[in-house]
Amino acid sequence: MRGGTDGPTDEHWVDPEIIRPYVVTRGRTQPAHGRFDLISMALAVGPPPGPDAGLDPEHLRILQLCREPKSVAEIAAYLDLPAGTIRVLLGDLFDRELVSAQEPQSEVDMHDMKMYRAVLDGLRSL
Amino acid sequence: MVFARSERPRLPTAIKILVAGGFGAGKTTMVGAVSETRPLRTEEVLTDRGIGVDDLTSVEAKRTTTVAMDFGRITLGNDYVLYLFGTPGQERFWFVWDELAEGSLGAVILADTRRLADCFPSVDYFERRGTPFVVAVNCFEGAPTFELEEVRLALQLSPSIPIIMCDARKRESSREVLITLVKHSARLRAEPVGS
Ligand SMILES: Nc1nc2c(ncn2[C@@H]2O[C@H](COP(=O)(O)OP(=O)(O)OP(=O)(O)O)[C@@H](O)[C@H]2O)c(=O)[nH]1
Ligand SMILES: [Mg+2]
Numbered sequence: 001m002r003g004g005t006d007g008p009t010d011e012h013w014v015d016p017e018i019i020r021p022y023v024v025t026r027g028r029t030q031p032a033h034g035r036f037d038l039i040s041m042a043l044a045v046g047p048p049p050g051p052d053a054g055l056d057p058e059h060l061r062i063l064q065l066c067r068e069p070k071s072v073a074e075i076a077a078y079l080d081l082p083a084g085t086i087r088v089l090l091g092d093l094f095d096r097e098l099v100s101a102q103e104p105q106s107e108v109d110m111h112d113m114k115m116y117r118a119v120l121d122g123l124r125s126l
Numbered sequence: 127m128v129f130a131r132s133e134r135p136r137l138p139t140a141i142k143i144l145v146a147g148g149f150g151a152g153k154t155t156m157v158g159a160v161s162e163t164r165p166l167r168t169e170e171v172l173t174d175r176g177i178g179v180d181d182l183t184s185v186e187a188k189r190t191t192t193v194a195m196d197f198g199r200i201t202l203g204n205d206y207v208l209y210l211f212g213t214p215g216q217e218r219f220w221f222v223w224d225e226l227a228e229g230s231l232g233a234v235i236l237a238d239t240r241r242l243a244d245c246f247p248s249v250d251y252f253e254r255r256g257t258p259f260v261v262a263v264n265c266f267e268g269a270p271t272f273e274l275e276e277v278r279l280a281l282q283l284s285p286s287i288p289i290i291m292c293d294a295r296k297r298e299s300s301r302e303v304l305i306t307l308v309k310h311s312a313r314l315r316a317e318p319v320g321s
Contacts, residue, residue, distance in 0.1 A: 038168070038226070039140035039209050069137050071209060073197055077166035082192070084170070102137050108229060115206070116312035119141065119231070122202025123305050126160070126297075 021085040024058050028088050036087045038073040042066050042101040049098060058089055059098075066099060138201075142209045143307065144226055146252070147236030148244020152264045152294035153212035154196045156236065159300040161198025161210060169194050170222065193222045210304075223251060232258035232311040234303055236294065239269045242280055249281055258311040262292040262303045 036042075044066040049055055062075055072090065076083040093099040109115065145153045158165045170193050196212035211226055227233070235248045245261070252259040263277055272280075274289050283289060288306050293299045 037229075038170070038211075039142050041137045041140050041207070043137055069207070071140055071199075071207070073168045073195075073209065073211075074166060074199065076168040077197075082169045100137065108139055108141055108231075110229075110231065110311075110315050111317045113312065113316040113318060115139070115141070116308060116316050118206055119202060119208060119308050120305060120312075122200070122206060122208070123301055123308065126200070126301055 021082050024056065024081065025085050025088040029084060030088065030091075036072045036090055036101065038083055039071045040090075040101055041069045041071055042075070042090055042093075042099045043069045044098060045100045046098055049096070053096070055092075056089075059093055062086070062089055062093060063098060136205075138205055138207045140207050140209060142211060142226070142230045143304065144211050144213050144223070144230055144233040144257075145236065146213045146223075146233050146245075146248040146259075147264075148238060148241055148248075151236040151238040151241075151244065153236055156234070156262075156264075156292075156294040156300045156303070157196055157198040157210045157212045159295055159297045160304060161200055163199060165196040165198050165212070167194055167196055170225075195226075224255075227252070227255055227257050230257060232260070232307045234307055235259055235261045236292075237261055237263045237277060237281070238266065239263060239272055239277070240266060242277065245281065249283070258307070258314050260288040260290065260303065260307045260310055262290055262294075264292055264294050 042062075044063045048063065049060075058079060058081070061079055065075055065078055070078075072083055072086050075090070076086045079086065090099060090101060094101055145156050147153055154165050193214055195214065198210045200208040200210070202208055213223055213226060233248070233252050235245050235252070237245045249259075249261070261277070261281065261283060263272070263274065265271070274291065278285075278287075278289050288310050290303060290306055292303050
């Protein structure tokens with residue numbers, strides 16, 4: 001891939017599409033909080049932040065999307081950014097108590113018959 | 127772990143199902159057929175972070191690989207959201223699957239009768255991992271037709287693994303495949319509710 005691991009100083013040769021995720025997160029690759037996986041759900045909470053909240057346009061787009069619960073994967077798809085970037089941005093929003101989020105893996109109990117029933121009922125009524 | 131608990135509406139619980147199979151087996155088609163939106167696409171940039179600890183993968187771990195996945199969403203009432211992930215079929219991406227398969231309800235393996243052998247790696251993978259799976263035989267026009275039991279033999283599937291015909295383009299048919307998987311997974315993993 002162009003602009004891979006070599007020559008990060010030679011900016012002219014780096015595809016902007018590859019840089020964008022790093023610009024958006026200012027080079028951060030890990031969220032400040034939590035380990036959001038692809039299906040971690042996020043929901044915007046609280047009053048919408050004012051213009052002086054120091055948020056980037058991407059943060060605001062996430063808040064807008066998350067008026068209804070959305071997964072990391074969905075947010076990434078709609079914002080056209082890698083999932084890793086979304087994790088970082090969600091971490092920022094979570095820190096400011098602008099989103100409520102949960103990690104699914106501990107949340108879903110794969111031995112829970114109630115869960116299977118609910119999924120089956122849901123699928124049957126599609 | 128729940129990060130924030132408040133008076134606000136509860137977040138639905140997210141569940142994932144993987145749709146696997148060889149190149150062109152109909153994975154994206156199936157995801158699109160049952161999902162509430164057209165298939166979405168996300169990219170996961172993978173580095174050493176998500177990769178296993180054994181020696182084989184640690185060579186891989188030095189690199190960064192971008193893997194694209196198709197997925198769709200099915201909202202099931204207020205409490206559950208089901209995500210279907212069409213998993214990249216190329217073998218060099220198998221390490222990605224661990225992260226995806228972790229915590230999944232199970233997998234659908236799409237078998238294309240024109241290239242049955244293409245789904246061997248998926249069958250092996252989910253068997254080894256102990257992930258519940260079903261095999262859906264996708265019937266393409268002009269493809270050789272097999273009896274399901276012939277496919278079972280060819281894939282060396284144990285009798286307990288459900289195998290069904292499907293047309294990945296049809297919502298009804300794809301839904302039936304998912305129902306078969308959910309029932310199978312429940313049989314394997316759910317503890318009967320008391321009384
Ligand atoms: N006749 C027939 N065609 C199908 C069926 N399912 C998929 N197709 C077609 O087969 C082609 C490949 O389907 P995809 O859904 O893109 O397959 P895929 O597994 O996502 O392919 P890759 O992601 O490239 O590995 C498309 O042109 C589909 O329209 C089916 O059940 N019957
Ligand atoms: Mg595909």
